[in-house]
Amino acid sequence: MRALIWLIGIFAFAAGMAMLAGLNEGYVLVVLPPWRAQLSLNLLLLLLVVGFALGYLVIRLVRRTLALPAAVGQWRERRRRQHGGQALRDALRTLFEGRFTQSLKFASSAYSSGESPAMAALLAARAAHAMHDDTRYRIWLGRVADLGEEARVARLMTEAELAIDHRRFEEAAERLDTLKQAGHRHIAALRLSLRVASSLRRWEEALRLTRQLRKHKALSDEQALPLLRRAHLERFKERAGEAEALAQLWKEIPADELADRRMVERVVPLLADAGQGALARPTLERLLDAEWDEGLARLYAHCGEGGGDAVACLAKGEAWLKQHPRDAGLLFALGRLCIVSQLWGKAQSYLEASLNLAPTVETHLALARLLEQLEHPEEAQRHYRAAAERVAG
Numbered sequence: 536m537r538a539l540i541w542l543i544g545i546f547a548f549a550a551g552m553a554m555l556a557g558l559n560e561g562y563v564l565v566v567l568p569p570w571r572a573q574l575s576l577n578l579l580l581l582l583l584v585v586g587f588a589l590g591y592l593v594i595r596l597v598r599r600t601l602a603l604p605a606a607v608g609q610w611r612e613r614r615r616r617q618h619g620g621q622a623l624r625d626a627l628r629t630l631f632e633g634r635f636t637q638s639l640k641f642a643s644s645a646y647s648s649g650e651s652p653a654m655a656a657l658l659a660a661r662a663a664h665a666m667h668d669d670t671r672y673r674i675w676l677g678r679v680a681d682l683g684e685e686a687r688v689a690r691l692m693t694e695a696e697l698a699i700d701h702r703r704f705e706e707a708a709e710r711l712d713t714l715k716q717a718g719h720r721h722i723a724a725l726r727l728s729l730r731v732a733s734s735l736r737r738w739e740e741a742l743r744l745t746r747q748l749r750k751h752k753a754l755s756d757e758q759a760l761p762l763l764r765r766a767h768l769e770r771f772k773e774r775a776g777e778a779e780a781l782a783q784l785w786k787e788i789p790a791d792e793l794a795d796r797r798m799v800e801r802v803v804p805l806l807a808d809a810g811q812g813a814l815a816r817p818t819l820e821r822l823l824d825a826e827w828d829e830g831l832a833r834l835y836a837h838c839g840e841g842g843g844d845a846v847a848c849l850a851k852g853e854a855w856l857k858q859h860p861r862d863a864g865l866l867f868a869l870g871r872l873c874i875v876s877q878l879w880g881k882a883q884s885y886l887e888a889s890l891n892l893a894p895t896v897e898t899h900l901a902l903a904r905l906l907e908q909l910e911h912p913e914e915a916q917r918h919y920r921a922a923a924e925r926v927a928g
Contacts, residue, residue: 619650626658630665638662639671646678653679653686657693664697672697688719695727704734722753729762738773742766764798771805778809785814793818796828803834812837813844820851833864836871845875863893871901879909896922 626641642659646652660675679690691710698707708731714724725748732741745762748754754762767788774780785806793799799822803815816838823831835852839845849872852865859865866889873882886902903918 615648616650619645619648622648623650623655623658626655626662630658630662633665635662635665639666653682653689656682657686657689660693661697664700688714688717692723692727695724695731699727699730699734702734704731707731708735722748722751725751726753733762733765736769738766738769742770760795763792764795764801767792767798768801771802775805776809778811781806781809782811782814785811794822796822796831800830800834803837807834807837807840810840812840816843816848823855827859827862829862829864831864832859832862833867835865836868839872839875845872848872849876849878861892863889863895863898866892867895867898867901870898870905874901874905879905883909894921894925896925899925 622641622645626638626645629635629638629641639659639662642655642662645655646659656675656679660672660679663669663671663675676690676694679686691714695707695710695714698704698710707727711724711728711731714720715728725744729741729744729748732738732744742763745754745759745766749756749759767784770784771781774784785802799815799818803812803819806812806815815834819831819835819838822828823835832855835848837843839848849869852869852872855865856862856869866885870882870885870889873879873885882905883902886898886905890898890902899918899922903915903922906912906915906918
């Protein structure tokens with residue numbers, strides 16, 4: 536329908552122009568000595584229109600011809616960028632597929648094409664690292680460094696991560712410190728820093744980083760718990776025997792982290808060995824009142840030693856005994872507390888009751904030492920032998 540309308544319009548325009556030309560009787564005299572020419576006005580108008588059209592076409596053709604080298608250059612640039620982009624995508628794909636040789640080849644091609652050279656060089660470095668080709672790995676990292684600030688953060692993160700994979704923790708720590716000084720403290724950097732701190736046994740730093748990651752929801756409570764436990768335990772082990780230092784470390788632990796029963800169970804003996812077992816008394820009582828635990832109950836004996844209030848601890852323990860009369864750990868703790876309070880008969884009764892419920896090396900030894908004090912050497916030797924047999928077994 537549209538074509539028909541155009542066709543009718545063109546014929547109508549042609550008919551109109553023919554009628555106007557028929558009515559026009561004018562002429563034009565062109566003088567160019569020694570020549571003269573006389574033309575009808577209609578012919579002159581037709582020649583002018585045709586001449587204008589031809590001139591326009593010639594000018595367009597010349598401009599197109601002159602612009603042809605630039606157009607060819609742009610076309611080649613587009614082709615180069617397309618090939619480079621495809622090579623970069625292929626490098627990434629083959630790296631994820633584990634085809635590191637192919638990935639290195641594609642990344643080299645992308646780098647040569649100039650398509651995202653920093654990313655191409657980083658992909659090539661990762662592929663070379665996966666192939667254990669340290670020479671090419673260093674070469675490609677050097678090329679990334681030559682690009683300046685364009686990929687500085689990505690380069691440092693890559694170097695840190697790959698250094699950790701090869702257990703070069705000092706090198707990784709140096710790269711991460713550089714990032715930290717530049718103000719880059721994002722989650723990925725904190726995670727790498729935590730791995731480095733744990734590997735280099737920098738437990739105070741590991742503790743701080745774990746708390747930061749937990750605060751930012753980058754670690755769940757279940758993930759953070761064993762990391763915090765290990766950091767606390769290693770810090771206490773490093774200060775083993777230093778009473779004041781251990782006391783200070785214990786006081787620095789937040790209340791929510793003291794809710795970790797397994798950590799408390801392993802740290803309290805270290806405190807007790809340094810004569811600071813009484814510090815753990817409020818924590819142990821709170822945990823045992825909330826939920827009973829035989830292992831923690833056994834440790835309660837340390838709370839009355841080394842300057843602790845053994846009588847008050849004994850009273851608290853005997854109150855628990857009414858609720859847990861057959862708990863071997865609690866009976867052992869009461870026996871130790873009675874020894875500290877010099878209640879020899881009660882101590883022997885509690886220890887023997889604990890031994891009947893759950894014979895352990897620790898209970899045999901405590902009872903043997905008590906019997907030695909009570910001048911029963913034969914019975915003491917029997918318990919020493921029983922302890923030795925359990926150790927040998």
